[in-house]
Amino acid sequence: MVDFTMGNGHDTAFLSKTVGVSGRVYAFDIQQQALDSTAQLLKDEGCPDNVTLIHASHHLVKDYVKEPFRAGMFNLGYLPGGDKRITTMRETTMPAIKAAIDLLAPDGILNIAVYPGHAEGEAEGKMICEYLEGLSRHKVCATLVKILNSPTSPFFIMVETKPPKA
């Protein structure tokens, strides 16, 4: 599994416990602070020793993950409690999502949480939705979950690949 936006490590810890000792989790962040707090959280929560913490931008995923993955998460935006100026940006989020879809195994799932309450988050969300709307339904199924009467609330996207042919 891949956590494309490690942050304080809550999603990384969840993925680590979910895949267990026989699995592997790769987690990315551009801030050393995120790697430090995630390493501490994994220890505090007694997670299995199955996580590779990567101090790099998620758009470089193919340099680090050389096999298809079954599940991935993008929790976009800025580090809670950190510097709000350091946020995910369209220039790297889009190539990261494209690379993630390339690497996603059959019957795999990619979850994307978008925060349109700030300007970059709103633009990022629009660009992601436009890109996914253009993908063939034979390649992936992209689902949007959004609160229609609260336009600045976070919204969620799931990208699923088809199961392998029997």
Ligand code: SAM
């Ligand atoms: N999943 C995290 C958790 O459970 O605590 C929360 C993630 S937080 C909303 C978004 C994170 O994305 C921040 O820590 C930020 O540093 C990181 N980020 C921003 N740009 C990035 C990039 N290009 N590659 C990887 N991570 C990035």
